[in-house]
Amino acid sequence: MANTQRLLLVASPLMRHAPAFDRAAALAKAKGMALHILAFDYLEGLASAGLVNEQALAVMREGYVKQHRQWLETQAVPMRRTGLTVTTEVVWVQHALDEILIHLREQPFAMLIKALEHESWWMRAMFTPLDVQLLRECRVPLHFVRKANHALPRTILAAVDLSAPEDQYEGFNEHIISEALKLALQCNGQVELLYVHDIGAMYQDADGYGERSFFYDSSLTRTLHEAQRKAFQDLAERNGIDAEHCHLRMGDPAKVLAVFAENHDIDVVVMGRYHHRGIGGFIGSTAERVLYKLPSSALVISPEHFQG
Incomplete structure (x- = not known):
């Protein structure tokens, strides 16, 4: 019987290949699971551009998301060549944590994989980084790379x-x-x-x-x-x-x-x-x-x- 669980890789919005991609692909292969790569986009300046009408804003936003989606697909291609089932998704959302938790509730993910973002101690003291939020809220095994x-x-x-x-x-x-x-x-x-x-x-x-x-x-x-x-x-x-x-x-x-x-x-x-x-x-x-x-x-x- 095929394994219906998947691994979830939360990718950086910066469109850069990180060691977490290699770890996620290797673990998916070893576990015999599919891999879903999820990325979030949200640019404060673009989202609240008061000088741009709604239609133009939507076009600009869709263009940015499309570019990110294409980049993710280029990362998925070599993984698929090894026999992995890989899907990609880009979501425009301001609060990534909420969207991640929704994904985890609605789909059977066996593990969440994410690159550990380096934050200075004073930044962590002033703001709660996404990594710490996930550490506090995530119920599935959480792999920080x-x-x-x-x-x-x-x-x-x-x-x-x-x-x-x-x-x-x-x-x-x-x-x-x-x-x-x-x-x-x-x-x-x-x-x-x-x-x-x-x-x-x-x-x-x-x-x-x-x-x-x-x-x-x-x-x-x-x-x-x-x-x-x-x-x-x-x-x-x-x-x-x-x-x-x-x-x-x-x-x-x-x-x-x-x-x-x-x-x-x-x-x-x-x-x-x-x-x-x-x-x-x-x-x-x-x-x-x-x-x-x-x-x-x-x-x-x-x-x-x-x-x-």
Whole structure:
């Protein structure tokens, strides 16, 4: 039976070929899925040109969209020659996020793929970029492509979170590992498993915080570390990850994750959008903090998608 799901590639409005095109085509081929390439156009000056009548404005807008559509088709031609089914679409719309979410609701897309747009920290502080909006709103697996040294990823890192298990989404870590293993099988890649636990944050949740000093209570530190090591080992064993591919680190998760990805030539980091229930579980989540720090691409899984 043919796979009816498709991959959705959201292309830049700048009409430039990015590594995300190569990654999307390679993944579609590996997964046996069709690929739909979607681009958005909206020029503020053209959309609100007060000196141009409506008919002339419509002609100018259609000409711009037509040019973009033709450019997308030139990108699709070599993909089709490899046997892929590729469709293209250009939409004139001011708010791209709304249109993307409509597409995702109305059609069975298995994954959204997009080039990560580089934004300065102060721009991100003043405006919410589309990438961050998607990270917060997208329910299907979201693949941000920063670079693609290999069209198909070869080294895939599953980043799990074992902290505060009482408010975790049950089975979510296993789902992240499963998605990483499935991707590795399709791409003939290798999965590495990483857990970074912030021992300081965990200590604050332990009984008696405020009565004892973290820096001098080595007994509690060892107890917490051993409990996390055991939980991580059990998680790896349940999911068939060999010990040599398991990595337990201490520190700030976002910083350690970025350094680990750089040092181990990771192609894709598979991580959860957030792991814990409640609004506090998402605000300042590792996924959002690490997105612009990672030297590699990221595949972000939503708990809502995991729960169906």
